[in-house]
Amino acid sequence: MDLDEVFNPSSVVVVGASSDERKMGYQCVKSLVEAFDGEIYVVNPRVRRILGIDAYKSVKQIPGSVDLAIIVVPSSVVLPVVQECAEKGVKGAVIITGGFKEASAAERDASMDGELLQERLAALAEDAGMKIIGPNTFGFVNVGVINASFSPVFNGLRKGRIAMVGQSGGVCHIFAYMAMNEGIGLSKVVGLGNRCNVEFCDILEYLEEDDETDTIAMHIEGIDEPRKLMDAARRVAKRKPVVAYKVGRTRAVERAALSHTGSMAGEYKLYDAAFRQSGVVTVNSCEELFDAAKILSLCQDCLPKGRRVAIISTQAGPGIILTDECVSGGLQLARFSEETEKKLKRLLPPLTIRENPVDMAFIRDAALWLEVVRTVSADDGVDALIIFNLYHPSFLLPPEEIVDARRSYGKPLIMCTSFPHELMLKEKIKLEEGGVPVYGTPERGAKALVTLMRYAEMKRRTKGG
Amino acid sequence: MDLDEVFNPSSVVVVGASSDERKMGYQCVKSLVEAFDGEIYVVNPRVRRILGIDAYKSVKQIPGSVDLAIIVVPSSVVLPVVQECAEKGVKGAVIITGGFKEASAAERDASMDGELLQERLAALAEDAGMKIIGPNTFGFVNVGVINASFSPVFNGLRKGRIAMVGQSGGVCHIFAYMAMNEGIGLSKVVGLGNRCNVEFCDILEYLEEDDETDTIAMHIEGIDEPRKLMDAARRVAKRKPVVAYKVGRTRAVERAALSHTGSMAGEYKLYDAAFRQSGVVTVNSCEELFDAAKILSLCQDCLPKGRRVAIISTQAGPGIILTDECVSGGLQLARFSEETEKKLKRLLPPLTIRENPVDMAFIRDAALWLEVVRTVSADDGVDALIIFNLYHPSFLLPPEEIVDARRSYGKPLIMCTSFPHELMLKEKIKLEEGGVPVYGTPERGAKALVTLMRYAEMKRRTKGG
The missing domain is CATH 3.40.50.261 (Succinyl-CoA synthetase domains)
Known part of the structure; x- marks a missing residue:
């Protein structure tokens, strides 16, 4: 059996399901009910219905077949439950219950040997060909398919x-x-x-x-x-x-x-x-x-070819921070070509800094901004761009246009902005869906870019070797 | 004259006000109109009204007195405007315009000596007894009183x-x-x-x-x-x-x-x-x-008396991260007293780790949680507490109760939780208003606590010296 059947089951049972909403056994059912399209069964011998689902007294009594079991029973009964699941033909299990190897290691309870319990669990699973996520886990989420965890909030x-x-x-x-x-x-x-x-x-x-x-x-x-x-x-x-x-x-x-x-x-x-x-x-x-x-x-489709970064900023201060972080992380400030310099001088008024890092304070014209971003992107001496934007993304750096520049030149383009989150979430998502990562501070953006550069170098070394 | 009159003016004029909403001269007026209770004047010789306010052709023509001028005119006319303000008896100015010392330093424009311009501005201000914020600034915000900046978003x-x-x-x-x-x-x-x-x-x-x-x-x-x-x-x-x-x-x-x-x-x-x-x-x-x-x-009313930190966590993993960060930052894991250990053993089931760091996984009872927090807070060997909470604050650690514990024992209590922001903002604000800072990751919380400890030590050294 394959993990694929664990992550994409057609039918699931929660063993140890509960009607008490403070309990994990309730939350696991809630996680499923809200978002899982397949068959859901619940097992609890003392309750009739949980969240509208009729409860079975045991796994055996379930009429249909079951692919995945989510187990939230006390550790002392996990083994019999797993045994029952094996007999039922269940292919995989998530065991949320703790009290196994970790409890033994801590010697928290002399009356129970958690390590032994886990060994027996492993042997049982081996015999049955059953894959087990856990024990002592929150579960897993296969987003859009199944939330096999005690956190229904992940349905969001x-x-x-x-x-x-x-x-x-x-x-x-x-x-x-x-x-x-x-x-x-x-x-x-x-x-x-x-x-x-x-x-x-x-x-x-x-x-x-x-x-x-x-x-x-x-x-x-x-x-x-x-x-x-x-x-x-x-x-x-x-x-x-x-x-x-x-x-x-x-x-x-x-x-x-x-x-x-x-x-x-x-x-x-x-x-x-x-x-x-x-x-x-x-x-x-x-x-x-x-x-x-x-x-x-x-940015894996546009890994930087070198360490030369261009910095553009709506305000000089964050541009300085970007410079500081990039350089201490091992990047170099790109030297613009004569052509780029000439073009920037033509495009930008004297009050702007027209070298790298480019300080565009006082430029409040989206078309001009875009032309600068394109000019810098086109420079062969530039391997990546990082931009600090003080304002709402739509004001000077409209997401569609920025995404288009990123796509046209095939160079990583990182956006840093801490603009109030709820006011720009839609635009942020648009940028990131277009391959432009957005970071809340210049330091975080620069650090991420350093990571990308290191990754790109590692890839080049591996290919060369 | 005093900076107090700059930060708390009764009347303000925006010189260089604009009716073009892309311009800073418009945004400055918007910042004021939305939130300033005093008198607002706008000056622009070419426009009649801006955001419902009649425009004057010059500062001189304003009938009433003016405490503060927000100046967003081109750099070449800043000096005459400041001169006019001085004659009008304006007490302070925010000069948003750039092109002064910073432009000269960069030698961006040979035709203008920004340094000289700034010297003349300083001399003029000195003569007039006028305090100047800037030039080359976004302005300032005195929250709840006045937003003297080009960012109306700060009214939020x-x-x-x-x-x-x-x-x-x-x-x-x-x-x-x-x-x-x-x-x-x-x-x-x-x-x-x-x-x-x-x-x-x-x-x-x-x-x-x-x-x-x-x-x-x-x-x-x-x-x-x-x-x-x-x-x-x-x-x-x-x-x-x-x-x-x-x-x-x-x-x-x-x-x-x-x-x-x-x-x-x-x-x-x-x-x-x-x-x-x-x-x-x-x-x-x-x-x-x-x-x-x-x-x-x-936490300035409850500075820690030493470096001994107690860590409590709803899940072991983040507790381990807290331990790592606190210890690498120079803090020590507090050793609980015999009394505390005895009480924790009585309170908590074997599956919990009842030593520091305390791992409360599987404890889903708010009363029990609170008793543990209080027991640990009461221990004389504990100088500060840091808690990781996986869940919504109201589930196990209700803000009112946590704030009460923090107040009763007078020890810093830091909460780390990355629960989805919009779902817990109300509770987060309640905690922070009660003196319990909340951080989005264990690393950020631990780092902040390290800073607090260092500050407390610096304070003790200064007092001792």
Whole structure:
């Protein structure tokens, strides 16, 4: 059996469904009811109906076939439930319940050996040929298809081309919430939790072939077989950008990580080096993970050919910040050709700075702005453009025109603007759908561009080697 | 005359007002019409009415007295206009027009000596006893009183206690837009531009006495007399937190800064050291400037007494990130007292991690959550709390109760949550009005807490010395 049947089931059962809306067993049903088109079953021996769905007393009693089980029962009964699912022919399971390897590692409860429990779960799943996401996970979302998680709020996710895979459900949530806040689409969000028999390498292989995913973001605490992950990452990164946020720079997290998903955080630096060697982009915060995934998804068809950046700004101050950030990140200020300089001098009045960084303060004419953007884009000495815009996008830099310039010249064009979010969300989405990533501050935009340049260089090295 | 009359005028004139809505001269009038309660005059010899206000041909013709002039005429006529204002008895001016010292420095136009122009402007202002914000500025906003800028969008700012003073209007905008996006209130936003006769030190002195401001954020490119700034900063920082974002880490920005507001960016490291010695908190991005100003404003009544932080999280993954960030920032994981440990063991089931960092995954009971927060807050070994919350604030951590805990124990309590912004803005504002800063990612929250701890230590050192 294949992970595809886990991510695209026709029928789903929630075992441990609840009618108490504070419980995960209720929220899981809500996630499905609001958005899943297939057959939904719920199992709870003590309740008759949940959210309008008749409850069965056990999985066995369900009349039709079931592809995927979402299991939210106490850890002591997970194994019998999985056994029952196996007998029923269920092909995959999401086990939200905790109390497995992570509980054993923390020795939180001497009466229960979580590690042993997980081993038995793995053996059972192996016998049944059943793929298990978790245990100890929030679940997963295949956007537009199924929300197999305890977070119905994810039914508000837009469909997009970035997949997020996290060891922690919490970090998956942070990433997906950012996407919702920014109007960015995602393809899949997967919380791996304790990784009973679906590891990072398995998901990477699945996502490598997933036509809906063009970029993969990962959050990793620590795993048992890092080499398998690196091998998979190296192969996948040749086809799609992979970004990794490996936590655990300090020793203080070791214990916490162990008792989270049952794995040591491991040597941060070793992971970091191994990822870079495998062609994986590494980052150091949730925000950087999101910003990097966004630029790699939107600009992979126009990777910069070098490090020479042109900066254009509606105001000098943010232009200076862009310069500072780009240069400290290893980029170079592009030197404009004589032709470009001549044209800019003709186009722009003396009060404007007509060299790179171009300061267009006081130019309040959209046609002129566009001509400058096109002139700079056409310069062979420019590998990428980054623009700071103080105003509403429609005022000087209309999304359609900017998208057109980005497409015509095939160079990455990054837009930085912190204009009040709700007043520009529509235009921001238009820009990003057209391949122009938008960032809320000049620093974030510049950092993302640095990441893109590094990725492009890594790609060139790999091809050359 | 005093800056107070600039920031709180009874009557204002826009000279160079325009009826073309793409022009700054129109936007300045719009900023006033929408929100200023005093008398508004507009001057434009070629137009009869602008936004319902009768236009005068010159400042002289205005019948009543005028406190403040907002000047948006071409640079060649700024001096005669200021002269006329002086004769009319105008007490202060905002000169938005560029083409002064910054233009000369860049040698962008040989036909005009911007430096000389600015010297003559300064002399004229000196004679007339007129305070000038600018030239080459976006203006200023005294929130709730007057928006003397070309950005009517700032009429949407909430009134608060943070003042932002920037050398660049662009950076002022980034800061104010962030405040609008986050529902954070500001007291004043001031773009100093070329600082004809109102320098950073003057504004700092004014804000020191301003009862509406409890925290000051600054953006600095470079100034001519850094010592005067440092002297003022040292004095002001004793009474109110001051945060500075000094740009110019790379040499590439030197030229750009010079031709922006006519000042060299100067040695970044010298500034940084001098600021720290003066008791000023330094940061390295717009986001950090905003995040630091927020925590310093909201938590100045409960500065932490040491570096021992307690971490509580609805999910282990973000708890691990908080640990990583706090520890790498120099904080220590608090060791709970025996009493606290005993109480947590009694309160929490085995599946929870009952040591610091406390992992409360699977606890979905608000009363229990609150009791844990109170128990940890009461521990003498804990100097500050930081909480990651995956869910809507009302689910497990109701704002009223959290604010009450923060008040009862007098320890800083930081909340991190990236829950979809529009779904929790009301609760976020409630938390922040109650002194509990809310951050969108664990990394940002932890960084802000590190800043608060550093500030508290600086305060203790200053008192001890």
